[in-house]
Amino acid sequence: MEDKKVTWIELFYDLLFVAAVSTTTNVLLHVQKGSIPQEYFIKFVLMLIPIWWAWTGQTMFINRFGKDFLHQRIFIILQMLFVLVMTSSLSIDFDQYYLSFLIGYIGIRALTAIQYLVVQNNEDGDRKKVAIFLGTCFWIGIGISLFSISFNSWIRYAVLYIGIIVDMIVPILGRKYLAKFPANTSHLIERFASLTLILFGESVVSTLFVLHPQKGDWNSILFSITSFILIISMWWQYFDNVDKKVNKSVQRVGQSVIYGHLFILLSLSMIAASIKLIFLHQIHYLFILIFVFSSVFVYFISTTIIFHQYRYEQHRLKIYHLGLFLGILGAFFISNLVIVVPNIIIMLELTLFFIIYAKLTTA
Template sequence: MEEKKVTWLELFYDLLFVAAVATATHALLHVEKGHIHPEYLLKFALMFIPIWWSWTGQTLFINRFGQDLLHQRIFMILQMLFVLIMTSSLSVDFDQYYLSFLIGYIGLRALTAIQYLVVQNFEEGNRKKVALFLGTRFWIGVIISFLSIFFDSWIRYAVLYIGIFVDILVPVLGRKYLEKAPTNIAHLLERFGLLTLILFGESVVSTLFVLQPQNGNWNSISFSIISFILIISMWWQYFDNLEKKVNKSIQSTGQTIIYGHLFILMSMSMIAASIKLMFLHEVYYFFILYFVFISVLLYFIATTLVFHQYRYEQHRLKIYHLGLFLGILAAFFVINLIMIVPYIVIMGELTVFFIIYAKLTTT
């Protein structure tokens, strides 16, 4: 498959979405009576999903049909304006900013659908059919979400997210069409990898900002160091797999990569929030124990599934590897349930897990 390079405009585009992700993650820092209220956990997911899908939708268009042409640049710049509108509307007080959020999301998705309809005029054969299919079917979800403006209360949100989930399901339901014009796997992995890298950077920056050691507090300094080693271990595992263990010449629709990264990115945000909450001691011990281990388990399962399908066969993990990793996590979790330990110990355990995970999956 022809090599496809990431453009500077794509990288600029990513930065705006990372700001949106950081805003959504902030919902996880709303602690009430020692735990994150379920309402904020739900709001985090409901903010995160449209952010991820808006970025993914445009990335997939670029992957199949993108060229560094003037009209495509203009489309992306217009999309960036809608990203700013959507990001500025992200708040736990969602009702107050609903209209501007809807304008931002609808604008993003409508522009992507229009791009498909424009490009199908210049394509032939299967590529034309794919562009026409996506350019027409994506309007179904866009229109359903737009209709939410005519409703109030919870019905409005139900209609909005029905439209979003219909939109997300379009590539799955149209898989037989998309297989005839497969994605560029090398470019797709690079795009998701770059977004993930920026989120790793955001995690480091936000973590170190909260964990600033003051007056030579060695507990704070130690927590900072262990947190940094944990994040570096996650980075090592992800990018060594991406660079060395994955067969990028495989032709497919890339849907494991696409949908798997929703859970990778969400779990990264959850882990970053867990680090902050543990350091600030604002949550009950058993709540944060469940929350952080669920976050790590979600990240582990998502990265394992995403990379397994695209690994070179000789590098694929065996079932006993899965048992080993799950066993380590389960052992640490049970020990911490039986015996209450300092948060810095929990961070140390998770760091050990990620070091082992990185070592065994990248050598």
């Protein structure tokens, strides 16, 4: 497999999407009567999935066909303009900005589909078949999502997501084509890892900005230190696995990495929001307990499943590892249900869990 390195323009592209994710995460900070209204959580998911899929679509094009040519740079720069339009439309009043959000999303996806059709002219064999298949079939989902503009009620969201689901199913249905021209595993993992790294950094910066401990306020200082150790432990576990335990020479379609990172993205955003809400004491104990432990559970399961088949065989986790980690997480959750503990104790428990998770999976 050819060596493919992440380019600077790809990293710049990532920064714009991380800004979009960060803006979307802020929706989870709107608390009413001690909990996050269901409506806001749905809006968070509705906004985040198109952002993730738009980024993923262009990333996978570059993974298979990307060259640092002038015309491909121009395509990426044009996409950045649509990313800015989409990001500026992210708001808790999502309904009012739906049109501009849709324009941003459709613009990104259409440019990606066009790139497949352009590049197929210079390809042959399996590479040409993959480019034609994706460049043609992606227009089905794009067309369905664009048709949502015809509706004003909740139906437009249903139509938008039918289009996105069709778009996401296309690579799965075309697996027989993609298997003959597998993803560049090294570049694939590096791209998703780079996005995750920036998200970790964004979590640290945004969390410490909210906490902002005052001089002599030792509770805030302790909470800040605990939050930082928690995030560092998550970072350590993720990137030590990517760097040392993953066999990047494995040739696969890469769909477990692609779709699994949606749940990593969702859970990271939810964990970041949880830290802020726990510190601000604006939320009911039972709600935040369920919310934060659910977020950690999703993150743990996602990272475990994604990298399992890519890990060197001698480094693959055993079933007893899964039982141990779930047992620790379950024990903390149940004990906190039985005995109400201060918020800082919840943070310390989660930090301890991730330290153990990092230690046992990277040793």
